[in-house]
Amino acid sequence: MATKKLTYKEATIEMEEILEQIENxxxxxxxxxxxxxxxxxxxxxxxEKLHKTNEQVEQIxxxxxx
Amino acid sequence: xxxxxxxxELNRQIKDTLAEALPGTVWxxxxxxxxxxxxxxxxYLELVEKDDASDEIxxxxxxxxxxxxxxxxxxxxxxxxxxxxxxGLKILISTTVEFHEAxxxxxxxxxxxxxxxxxxxxxxxxxxxxxxxNEGVFDMNRELPLxxxxxxxxxxxxxxxxxxxxxxxxxxANPYGFKFYHKLFEAFMQGNEAVPSIIAALERIFEYEDxxxxxxxxxxxxxxxxxxxxxxxxxxxxxxxxxxxxxxxIGHEKDETIVDLVAHTKMKTPTAVAEFLVAGLLRFSEHILxxxxxxxxxxxxxxxxEKLFIEKIASGVNVAGKLFxxxxxxxxxxSLYEIKSAIEGYTSQKTRQLDEIESSIRFAxxxxxxxxxxxxxxxxxxxxxxxxxxxxxxxxxxxxIGFKLKNDVQNLVLKRGNKLTFWxxxxxxxxxEKTLKRGYTLTLKDGEIIKSKKSLKKGDLVExxxxxxxxxxxIEKL
Numbered sequence: 057m058a059t060k061k062l063t064y065k066e067a068t069i070e071m072e073e074i075l076e077q078i079e080n081x082x083x084x085x086x087x088x089x090x091x092x093x094x095x096x097x098x099x100x101x102x103x104e105k106l107h108k109t110n111e112q113v114e115q116i117x118x119x120x121x122x
Numbered sequence: 123x124x125x126x127x128x129x130x131e132l133n134r135q136i137k138d139t140l141a142e143a144l145p146g147t148v149w150x151x152x153x154x155x156x157x158x159x160x161x162x163x164x165x166y167l168e169l170v171e172k173d174d175a176s177d178e179i180x181x182x183x184x185x186x187x188x189x190x191x192x193x194x195x196x197x198x199x200x201x202x203x204x205x206x207x208x209x210g211l212k213i214l215i216s217t218t219v220e221f222h223e224a225x226x227x228x229x230x231x232x233x234x235x236x237x238x239x240x241x242x243x244x245x246x247x248x249x250x251x252x253x254x255x256n257e258g259v260f261d262m263n264r265e266l267p268l269x270x271x272x273x274x275x276x277x278x279x280x281x282x283x284x285x286x287x288x289x290x291x292x293x294x295a296n297p298y299g300f301k302f303y304h305k306l307f308e309a310f311m312q313g314n315e316a317v318p319s320i321i322a323a324l325e326r327i328f329e330y331e332d333x334x335x336x337x338x339x340x341x342x343x344x345x346x347x348x349x350x351x352x353x354x355x356x357x358x359x360x361x362x363x364x365x366x367x368x369x370x371x372i373g374h375e376k377d378e379t380i381v382d383l384v385a386h387t388k389m390k391t392p393t394a395v396a397e398f399l400v401a402g403l404l405r406f407s408e409h410i411l412x413x414x415x416x417x418x419x420x421x422x423x424x425x426x427x428e429k430l431f432i433e434k435i436a437s438g439v440n441v442a443g444k445l446f447x448x449x450x451x452x453x454x455x456x457s458l459y460e461i462k463s464a465i466e467g468y469t470s471q472k473t474r475q476l477d478e479i480e481s482s483i484r485f486a487x488x489x490x491x492x493x494x495x496x497x498x499x500x501x502x503x504x505x506x507x508x509x510x511x512x513x514x515x516x517x518x519x520x521x522x523i524g525f526k527l528k529n530d531v532q533n534l535v536l537k538r539g540n541k542l543t544f545w546x547x548x549x550x551x552x553x554x555e556k557t558l559k560r561g562y563t564l565t566l567k568d569g570e571i572i573k574s575k576k577s578l579k580k581g582d583l584v585e586x587x588x589x590x591x592x593x594x595x596x597i598e599k600l
Binding site: 064065067068071072074075078079081083085088092095099102103105106107108109110113114116117120 | 269270271273274299300301303304305330333403406407409410413414416417418420421424425428
């Protein structure tokens, strides 16, 4: 599981769940801090994946037969 | 009748009969099974009719469209139908029936009615659509979920197609800086090879199913295009079964092709497909930014709220504390009052007891004192009397003793005076000076008087005192 790459979907679902928990006031202040930290990690992951070129992926493309 | 005909004569008769029976032109419906254009621009066709049920060929004829006619008919047909004039089409042609003795029968096509072909095609198209529906596959690709972020794109197109270039440019120059990974899988986009080559491309993409998010089928502009391959049942069926969503950008203004209909998403042009993909990423990007904003806003609100809550609790605690203190204070005061009154009660009780004790003591002591006082004054009287008596007695005694002492002392002084005179004479007789004068000497050693011979030894120095001085001598002989 540790090596499994996070997907956009997983990241989004996790963030949506966190938002829901916050909206429903299910988190205490300590948990909130932790979750907010987690959200920033997920956001960073999504933003980087959206914008930054991943050389490994480029390499996979190059190795494909056209 | 017995006269034989030559073949030529026979063929001539057939030709004449045909010309007589079918003069001028007739409208004929037929399907093109083969089509050849020669260098001169003539078109040679093989026309067939198939049995509707068995699909078997039940009629066949050759036909020719001479170049002069073909140059006009072909563009007319193609613009009207949107199809290239090619085999597989059903056509309605106006033709003369010609019979050449040497080459046999041939149809000479004079005109063509493309409306028939359109009708036929739409009928065929309907048949294909019905079939796909009946097979339950029509919506299969359409129902695939498009990935949240279609970022890895397999492209089916021809490398040289203008539409492909537009697509790539549009995708890569997106104003949001989104990164797309796209890969071209080349295929023919028209002609007889189109369907098998597109299917082959899909099969190659299938090998990387896990990598790609979507397949894009795009073809370049071209004013007049043959889209017949996109109405092909086999291709349409293959797309319905494909596990990745297919997005089309085939670039035509006419009715949607069957491939467009079964595809997940149909866009009009390759550029539109690129915009669609960019919009997908933008939507996602905005969604996560929205999440970010909501979460940070909520988090802020919660923290603010929490802070207020804590402050409220703090002030509540303060108030409660004050109230508690006040109530305890009251209790204390009450207790103090109680204690005070208890003490006061006790004190006054004890005071009363004390007063009683005191007054009884006072009474007792007063009578005791009175009693003692009486005893004392009578004692004092006794003492006074006794003492006076004793003093008088003492005085008498003292007076007697005084007389006696006086007499005794006078007697004693006289007696002693006599004795002293005697002793003085005796002492004068005993004085060593007088003794020395009478011829006695004193011998001393080291200042001590020598009373015995035993105190001396030979060689001692001795002093001999006379009444008129002293001499020193050494003991020579003992």
